[in-house]
Amino acid sequence: MLPSAPYPPAGTGYWGPVTSTINWCEEDYYATIYSAEIVNTITNLMFVILAWKGIASCVRYGHDAVFLVGFISYLVIGVGSMLFHSTLIYPMQLLDELAMIYLMCILVYAVFSHRKTPLARILIAPLYPVFHQNMFALLTTVVVLRSMWIMESLLNPTRRERDGKIDAVEQKRRDERDEKILRTMWRMNYIGLSYVAIAFGIWNLDNIFCGTIRRWRREVGLPWGILLEGHGWWHILTGIAAYNNLIWAIWLRYCRDGKQDLVELDWPSTFTSMPIVVGVKSQGKEL
Template sequence: MPQWPSLPFIPYPPSKAGYWSPVTSTLNWCEEDYYATIYSAEIINTVTNLLFMWLGIKGIRSCRRNGHDSIFEVAYYGYLLVGTGSFLFHSTLKYPMQLVDELSMIYTTCLMCYASFSYSRPTGVRIFLAIALTSLAVFITLYYHYLQDPVFHQNAYALLTTVVVLRSMFTMEITLRPKWRQTTEEDRLARQKQGLTVPSKEHQHYENVRDTKILKTMWFMVVYGLSMFLGGFFIWNLDNHFCTEIRGWRRVVGLPWGIFLEGHGWWHVMTGIGAYLYIIWGIWLRHSLNNRQDEYYLWWPHFWNFPEIIRLDPSGKNKNGLAKKAS
């Protein structure tokens, strides 16, 4: 047992039967059950979901206030449902609440998949994609309920998330990287002959500089978000593999210090931030696809702030009357 520095602490209370007993979920995490209150099976795993719930409401309000596409408002409702489902699951450790928690993750990722792959597609393709993704979500729901194997859910979620993120990365590069859309003199002449609008060289240079700057910030957001996801996953796996030792350490250091050794709670915090960043990225990318970069800007003064895509008024100022910041 490691020697911890002598700090004032409160001894951990013993676990006891809770209001929601018995446990019926197929998963039970490393946090001890009902040690803090009889009304919450895993108090830290429960309250860390408040971040999800707050950011979900923040995102919904931002979509309405700034006129973002409705698919992202729906995605934020899904994000809010994930946090609410996880809150109820860790409070009760009941199987129905476990399904709400885990399956809402699948449904929200399917929504983001639709947002990524349906853009600018013909109506028939969008309908087919909607039916295909709905069918996939139903299949995962029924098969997971039949198997009751968390590994199946985790693999399905990881695969869907990987597909969506890689697709968004590809779209981002093709849309914003100047070298992929560089207009040669031959292209300019061909567009003129067809009666199409040809941007001046000065305007093209402005767009190249603007979009290169946006692209750089987007890549930072992607790396930051993925780092939060993977870091949270790593900490959670330490929790899974060394649970006996970690529980012992918690009881040595006592409360409140043992809170910082709750690996699954860190998973909630870090994935909550990562998922929020992904939706923000998706919103900004959609405005870029619509060639509306000059109508919106990213408010993100420091990396520890929660960013927001804000619409400018026609004068080029934000809702507080301040001039647009550089993206």
């Protein structure tokens, strides 16, 4: 048997009674009076760490400002979720939920406002948020599918129009370049969607079998019971998936602007590193 310590009893916390409309399967205030759900709080550090990585890359390489705002919103999601799970009070629940809605607003704006007139951008910005609040899941699907369609129509040599102004050698180089980019983008999407699917599966198991899971956690004790905190895994997996989605959006924006040769994806290992869009030397210049 692995060494373990028994779980302390659930207690009352510094922040007063629970007022949120949702309370997750992790027991309340068993570790400290200052955090209602300690594992759910700490796992949000995934958002904070990746947000800083994304913000730093936007500043260093000068990516479009909409993506800098997107990573700041991603950071707000992590901080808001930490505050919510620490306190379980209703105002912090709103901060957690609304931050996710506004991040999706920014991604929709980034996808649908590209190369639109200034007036069209102004109209898009205020109209989408109200709609998002009612159709968040649907719009998430629409954004992903729209981006996939753009990716295929733009980068797949068999589906895009040929540029008659370039010779066969240059056309072949572009086709090979874009096929490689397309394969990597699809890999990013497969991984991101798989993580989200696994996260949703764990989420549902956590809700349906909460009583059983709580009993198992107490049987195995600490620290091993932490591995059975399903909502914590939700934070980790969706945090990675959302980060990948933002990086994909940045890379796709460069492709839409015809600037594939100015950037590349730095992703040393699929499962042990996080991707980042970096500038490369091209024609004596560096992004």
